[in-house]
Amino acid sequence: MTAPTCRACTAPLTRSLVDLGLSPLSNSYVPPERARMGEMFLPLHALVCDACHLVQLEAYAAPEAIFSDYAYFSSFSSSWLRHAEAYAAAMAARFHLGAHSRVVEVASNDGYLLRYFARAGIPVLGVEPAANVAEVALARGVPTEIAFFGRDTAARLLAEGGAADLMAANNVLAHVPDLHDFLGGFAILLAAEGVVTFEFPHLLRLLAECQFDTIYHEHFSYLSLGTVTGLLRRHGLRAFDVEELPTHGGSLRVFACREGAAQAEAPAVARVLAEERAAGLTEPRGYAGFAEQVARIKCDALDFLIAERRAGRTVCGYGAAAKGNTFLNYCGIGPELVRTVADRNPAKQGTLLPGSRIPVLSPEAVLAMRPDVLLILPWNLTAEITAEMAAIRAWGGRFATAIPRLRVID
DSSP: OOOOBOTTTOOBOOEEEEEEEEEOOTTOOBOGGGTTSOOOOEEEEEEEOTTTOOEEOOOOSOHHHHHSSOOOOGGGOHHHHHHHHHHHHHHHHHTTOOTTOOEEEESOTTSTTHHHHHHTTOOEEEEOSOHHHHHHHHHTTOOEEOSOOSHHHHHHHHHHHOOEEEEEEESOGGGOSOHHHHHHHHHHHEEEEEEEEEEEEBHHHHHHTTOGGGOOTTOOEEBOHHHHHHHHHTTTEEEEEEEEEOGGGSEEEEEEEETTSSOOOOHHHHHHHHHHHHTTTTSGGGGTTHHHHHHHHHHHHHHHHHHHHHTTOOEEEEOOOHHHHHHHHHHTOOTTTSOOEEOSOTTTTTSBOTTTOOBEEOHHHHHHTOOSEEEESSGGGHHHHHHHTGGGGGGTOEEEEOSSSOEEEO
């Protein structure tokens, strides 16, 4: 068989990071009327490019199949809303945004971020391909274009409304199979002295903390600053600053501008690039042994859940998130080990998780079951979830997380 090629530089992909077997699309929740029907399972195998070091999946599913009708709504996470509000305030102050400016967010979801700019009187536009999610933003008064972003969309938006002074792309770069069309759109729509920020989970943290559950079909790429700076250069853009964020288990916020813009490069860029080199991200040693760590997490989680079942204790989960679905399907965990999963999103309640077929209920319904253990699947929100579900401690219930290692929280 011919080796697949890198979506960034077209080099052949011959190095495996981890093979998670076959898995359904992580956001393809199963309605109850389809409970007796089959699902499509696709390979979930992360590969490393030895030339540009982009970690990636082969594109087995088209973006239209994943994102045209989407089950993720950003506004259901209170911690993410606080993150968005702080971002809007910081960007408005740093780049002197006001009524004369234009802010465009790519993958704007339900308007969770742009509403904070709009409240400050700053003109905004969202670009969101999922019509069901975009309609929520529109109902909130956030102007939203229902489209996939790329060169064609950018050229049309430039002609219709002018260039953007600030563009935001939070947790979308990893979701794009055609990186060059996507990044080429920013080079078209961005003003001469405009700024674009990209936020994405940092590959360095994924490897260091074995965050394998962030690997799923909707994430085509897993990104380092080194790889992203190389991609930006190919489109006449340059990274001039970077911030390390706690979100999603450790993310980067990369600030970029046009090559000829006046922004000076901050020392943080060189520092993070040096950290990546020291961790081996630019050579094969940085990726060795990851698959074995993933297998250990699987074994430890199964040992714990089987012991709880044999002791007659009830385990429920919290968070019908994509990362949880990767974890459950890779480990082969179903309702016999995790009875149900709580989620605040009404669009997910009453469905079954893809693959594992664990039922999704409201947090109140799960509390009524008085579980002995609540397994937190979106471990990056542990503090938020333990506070929300603290009532389980009244009957001696405990919380647990499985990544990067099994941890029980009394």
